[in-house]
Amino acid sequence: MSAERTGEAAASGPALPRPMVAARDAFGQALVDLGAADPRVVVLDADLATSTKVSMFAAAYPDRFFEVGIAEQNMTSIAAGLATMGFVPFTSTFACFASKRATDQIRIGIAQPRLGVVITGAYSGLLAGKTGKTHQSVQDIAILRSMPEMTVIVPGDAVEVRAAVFAAAEYGAPIYLRLTRDPSPVVFGDDYDFRIGVAVTVREGADVTVMTTGLMLPRALEAADTLAAEGIQAHVLHVPTVKPLDVKAVVEAAERTGLVVTAEEHNVLGGLGGAVAEVLGEHRPTLMRRVGIRDTFGESAPNDQLLQKYGLTAHDVAQACRELTATRR
């Protein structure tokens, strides 16, 4: 039962503003601390170290940092070779490149032999620092989720990023770790007990379930506050591991309210929404709405405008919940 793994008490009283921390900063610091604890950890970069913040690891452990230049395929296969020698490699580039430029290298070199390589995808989703559709990543979850042997982790805040980095190093099998660029609200406390493959109930409610992954978590919590004021109690199940999906938690959360909204900063095809629909379709058919990018590429613009245009705000989540609950009346 996932209720015992509740990360945050159900909202009671007005929500305090959450501190903002960029996942990439948390990622860089986590790698530095992990590197101190685990000498097997090595980091590979394809000329984006200052953007992804693996530069912090490079400064701390120059002999365990490999800069391969702008060559993502080479980087990925080199990581495979290092893993066969007993190291725990983290590769680092943008999510768009990690998932597409080196897909075959991931398949043959890492997934098929089931090597413990952590493929990190920075700047995922639409918030890629005004770089537009070439650098945004709306397909990476779908691509890596369809890769046999691959585990896909999409942290929802800086605390979860840090926990996922440490858990990934111990995992011993291929992981895709999806990261983000800009400051986002911190949701979890320092005592948060992250586990790969486990979904967490972040808020209890009886009327509609919102399942989130990545940065849609704080947006969904904001939506839940709004809905509560309207008399709709939203249950929020956060799903940091999109694959393997926590089937039990997903089915239970769907049964609890009978209505499910999924929310992800990714194409509605093949990501969390797809994964949940597949599972519920087999185990417990449930009326759903998928909040996400509607099978389109993005564009370059300020973050808030992108989230609005592509339907990824707290308002969009709340609206999907309203539509679903309205079907009951």
Added chain:
Amino acid sequence: MGSDVSHDEVARRLRRRTIDMLWRAQAGHPGGSLSAAEILTVLYFGAMRIDPTRPDWADRDRFVLSKGHAAPIYYATLAERGYFSPELLTTYDELDSMLQAHPFVGLPGIDTCSGSLGQGLSVGIGMALGARLKGSEARVFVLLGDGELQEGQVWEAAMAASSFGLDSLTAIVDANRLQLYGTVESIVSLEPLPDKWRAFGWNVLEVDGHDCAALAAALCAAAAPEITGRPTVIIAHTTKGKGVSFMENSVEWHSAAVTDELRERALAELVSGAAS
């Protein structure tokens, strides 16, 4: 030498085993397997520091078959060298067999998967970097096809290997001049190939890839102190299909099923060594 018999005789045995595997499976790649017989022989029965009874020995030399479609002769080599029973070779390409069409981890002696061309040199770089980080003396050998060199990733790796100063890394090109659909020269030329590698910072050696003594000398020279800080490539000039007259220099025999009759003819030639 891991055996009393001559390198040439080992190479002949590998060819015979390969023909049998391909005939049994009615699938596989004869041409690119046969051209690599001497290269694999000299590596596994001479140059490489390995112990078949301890395939996981940490300081063993590493081998990557980047041209993974030559798996049959690679399996024959591992069996002949004692990594597993030659009887296992009869399961090549069968359901649930460890001897998959292309190399797969799990079979003793195999450290990495291959079969999608162009990736093995990068994997070898990772192994060489790992060995250096651990203070291990292990050398790393990567066997590539010449057609395979058309893959861009090979040249990403070539740049990186010299940039990282990986003198423990040796690439061997099975330069049989043919690829799947024709000659390498007519499809996309690699020439001047030695100059290309030199320009990428490599120590370049060229040998007759069917001359075991020359191959052994080149593999030894690749570890010479005067090339410290530079990886070595051995361009081994070979004949595709070598050892079986009707398969030699033939694009048709890149991948084709061996019939009962042709198996007999091939094995007869490989007993007498007629074509070599």
